[in-house]
Amino acid sequence: MNATARDPVICNDWHPVAGCIDLPIGRVHSTVLLDTPIAVARRDEQTYLVWLDPEHRCRHHMPLDAAIIGPTLPATLRYGHLWTSIDEPRHPLFSLPEADEAGRRPCHPGSIGVHTGGLRAIENFLDLAHFPFVHTGILGAEPYTEVLDYTVTINDANEVVATECRFVQPQAALNATGAAEIHYIYRVPRPYTAILYKTCPLQPERFDVIALFVQPVTETRCIAHQWICILDSSSSEAALRQFQLTIFGQDKPILENHREKRLPLDPRAEMPVRADATSSAYRRWLAGLGVRYGTISASQQ
Amino acid sequence: MIRLYDYPMSGNCYKVRPLAAFLGIELALIPVDFYPGRAHRDAAFLAINPLGQIPVLEDGDLRLRDAQAILVYLAAKYDGTRTWYPSHPETMGKIGMWLAFAERITATASAARLHDAMQYDFDIERCRAEAHAALQILDEHLWFAEAGGAAWIATNDHPTIADIACFPYIMLSEEGGISREDYPAIRRWTDRVKGIKGFITMPGIFPR
Numbered sequence: 209m210n211a212t213a214r215d216p217v218i219c220n221d222w223h224p225v226a227g228c229i230d231l232p233i234g235r236v237h238s239t240v241l242l243d244t245p246i247a248v249a250r251r252d253e254q255t256y257l258v259w260l261d262p263e264h265r266c267r268h269h270m271p272l273d274a275a276i277i278g279p280t281l282p283a284t285l286r287y288g289h290l291w292t293s294i295d296e297p298r299h300p301l302f303s304l305p306e307a308d309e310a311g312r313r314p315c316h317p318g319s320i321g322v323h324t325g326g327l328r329a330i331e332n333f334l335d336l337a338h339f340p341f342v343h344t345g346i347l348g349a350e351p352y353t354e355v356l357d358y359t360v361t362i363n364d365a366n367e368v369v370a371t372e373c374r375f376v377q378p379q380a381a382l383n384a385t386g387a388a389e390i391h392y393i394y395r396v397p398r399p400y401t402a403i404l405y406k407t408c409p410l411q412p413e414r415f416d417v418i419a420l421f422v423q424p425v426t427e428t429r430c431i432a433h434q435w436i437c438i439l440d441s442s443s444s445e446a447a448l449r450q451f452q453l454t455i456f457g458q459d460k461p462i463l464e465n466h467r468e469k470r471l472p473l474d475p476r477a478e479m480p481v482r483a484d485a486t487s488s489a490y491r492r493w494l495a496g497l498g499v500r501y502g503t504i505s506a507s508q509q
Numbered sequence: 510m511i512r513l514y515d516y517p518m519s520g521n522c523y524k525v526r527p528l529a530a531f532l533g534i535e536l537a538l539i540p541v542d543f544y545p546g547r548a549h550r551d552a553a554f555l556a557i558n559p560l561g562q563i564p565v566l567e568d569g570d571l572r573l574r575d576a577q578a579i580l581v582y583l584a585a586k587y588d589g590t591r592t593w594y595p596s597h598p599e600t601m602g603k604i605g606m607w608l609a610f611a612e613r614i615t616a617t618a619s620a621a622r623l624h625d626a627m628q629y630d631f632d633i634e635r636c637r638a639e640a641h642a643a644l645q646i647l648d649e650h651l652w653f654a655e656a657g658g659a660a661w662i663a664t665n666d667h668p669t670i671a672d673i674a675c676f677p678y679i680m681l682s683e684e685g686g687i688s689r690e691d692y693p694a695i696r697r698w699t700d701r702v703k704g705i706k707g708f709i710t711m712p713g714i715f716p717r
Binding site: 230446 | 516517518540541542544546548626627628629683684686711713714715
């Protein structure tokens with residue numbers, strides 16, 4: 209059975225398929241979403257197209273030509289990315305009010321393909337404990353390895369939210385000048401989307417926004433689209449991107465090392481080594497939503 | 510200071526950084542927004558390297574492109590002990606041979622990684638098959654080298670720039686879907702490279 213056929217929650221959701229920077233006008237961007245080959249293109253400054261390409265006729269970067277455009281899918285441009293759905297979206301795209309806040313700088317560090325299921329990428333993004341070991345000298349350092357207590361709730365919009373997270377970080381952001389205790393809030397508005405709010409080094413009363421939008425390519429492959437909306441006005445675009453890509457590049461082999469690339473939702477699986485409070489809540493929330501794509505349920509194990 | 514046009518996710522740029530570290534050379538890193546900015550194809554960068562490739566090294570008036578050429582230069586100029594690029598004709602010949610082999614690894618294993626991670630339109634099955642063919646050649650070479658008492662690709666006792674040139678894209682091969690499971694001699698050798706005093710990592714490569 210087609211893996212998507214059994215999951216209306218994910219099929220009817222919005223998913224990112226390209227960062228705007230990867231869509232030059234008049235060129236085709238060929239990709240796969242939920243096992244479905246699709247093509248994406250920017251016709252002019254304002255018009256974006258997404259269409260089904262079942263026979264994979266569209267090659268990457270070929271010129272856009274009316275003859276190659278297949279049945280179109282919904283397309284929404286938001287948060288530096290183009291979003292689509294392979295079925296009928298049941299909700300509007302999640303809200304991220306900081307995107308429209310004055311004085312913030314949006315930046316798309318890049319979209320990186322990863323040999324793992326997208327839910328694994330989200331779960332790793334929510335994990336504080338790996339900072340000192342994987343992002344040594346940047347997001348963590350020994351001996352500050354302890355994860356202090358924090359609070360995980362489900363908010364009124366049915367999103368997973370972790371608050372009161374704190375961590376000592378040697379270089380929390382590109383514009384940080386030294387180690388500091390950084391406060392984190394995590395928000396998971398949709399199964400394949402996670403947003404992190406973290407103390408801005410130069411304006412500690414405000415938060416930088418760092419988002420991970422994951423494109424589920426198959427159940428075991430994904431493209432991790434990163435997007436940041438931060439209060440750093442002085443760093444160059446190239447330097448900001450490289451800072452974020454360096455961190456993601458450190459996570460990548462960890463993600464790809466999971467033997468099982470789908471996420472087990474059975475609470476008895478993989479406990480308690482990896483799963484901290486946020487990941488337990490995330491897995492329970494996914495099960496409650498009825499998400500099946502990219503997961504292993506108790507009955508499959 | 511010596512300047513390196515650099516991108517942290519590039520294995521070819523990374524080749525220069527550990528050698529500089531081993532030799533105690535400080536580098537000024539100039540970030541090139543390779544992906545997603547494609548800055549290596551901008552007119553400004555093409556004026557620096559008309560091939561549109563990173564890394565590029567600048568030392569005074571000298572400007573060098575190509576990671577292998579940069580390794581040759583840094584080792585020949587700044588390694589007073591001449592262990593990284595010995596001035597021994599046979600060894601120099603072998604090093605030249607394996608530097609060219611490193612280019613083969615880039616053309617296959619690195620291409621597979623670019624396909625899988627950065628959506629490059631390459632023939633992925635062919636990239637992987639040719640990468641495996643190259644890995645098999647190196648694995649056999651290292652197996653016989655070990656049997657003869659040699660720890661390194663071109664020498665017995667001390668690593669050379671041939672080891673540095675071949676190391677990164679082998680270590681990153683899994684990102685292109687190329688497993689190293691079948692190459693035990695390569696796995697022992699990569700462990701030895703990681704054990705070199707002063708070894709530094711890049712994103713995707715962990716310390717030993």
